[in-house]
Amino acid sequence: MKEERGFTLVEMAAVLLIISVLLLLLVPSLSDGKSRADQVSCEGSVRIVESEINLHYAEHKAYPETLEVIKRASAADPLIYSCQSSTYTYSPTDGSLKKQ
Template sequence: MFKKSINNQKGFTLVEMMIVLLVITIILLVALPNVTNHSSTINEKGCKAYVQMLRGQVEAYRMENNVTPSVEDLKKYIKSDELVCPNGNVIEIDSKGNVTERKE
């Protein structure tokens, strides 16, 4: 009885494994170009969100100190020394506190 159960073992054949690998490869070939095309859109949306966050920081500083902040004044509120978006564009804050994105 024990010998009979060993002979009845089932597993994947080489052909079945090759078919599974082929299907996975096709899925990856279809999915990867779509993901890489969306990275620029993601960077643009991230930049817009970053600008909005900085506008909020400017307003918070203005409300707290009754003065329009410069970039130097905001150093304690933001982590980076240079204001750069994920897409590489530079963020500027003018003397009136307007936050703008300068495209390069």
């Protein structure tokens, strides 16, 4: 009689269990990486806006009245800068952006 070779049901279940455990460990770390990348990207964007505000000050000896002057305002409010899920308020008196 010819002996057939292959995996048993128990062996296949064990492999699926191991793969499931590895996925459970991997998926949360991937989502944490994306949120961290979004945060770093937003911080970089805020630095760019602050540089544009300072450049405007250097050229005009005054801070821009609104962020529309440097074309960075949100559609709803000219003193608000939105980045990802963060919102920053612009103060034209000192040229600062403060996180809300």
